[in-house]
Amino acid sequence: MSKPIVIEVAGKAVAVAAPAGDQVRFVAVKYDVWDLDGELFGSVAEAERAAARHLAGRDTPEQPFSRGGFPPELAVAV
Numbered sequence: 001m002s003k004p005i006v007i008e009v010a011g012k013a014v015a016v017a018a019p020a021g022d023q024v025r026f027v028a029v030k031y032d033v034w035d036l037d038g039e040l041f042g043s044v045a046e047a048e049r050a051a052a053r054h055l056a057g058r059d060t061p062e063q064p065f066s067r068g069g070f071p072p073e074l075a076v077a078v
Contacts, residue, residue: 002019003019004016004017004018004019004027005017005024005044007026007044007047007048007051008048009033009048009052009055010055012030013029013030014028014029014033014051014055015027015030015037015047015051016029017044023040023041023042024040024041024042024043024044025038025039026038026039026040026041026047026050026051032054032055035054036050036051
């Protein structure tokens with residue numbers, strides 16, 4: 001792989017698989033998969049499966065940050 005490839009889950013772009021030697025580095029572009037940012041995978045397909053598993057493990061679609069996503073201490077009171 002010589003250039004980044006978009007990772008989609010359910011038709012939505014969530015990350016980019018960037019070349020990292022003989023592996024690919026997961027670069028999150030959506031907070032929903034932020035926990036996977038920077039992880040190395042053996043292939044783009046493996047990274048896609050990891051993203052799909054991660055998204056399937058969320059509590060509800062209305063709570064995209066419920067599992068270790070956006071840290072509450074960084075939230076700003078309005």
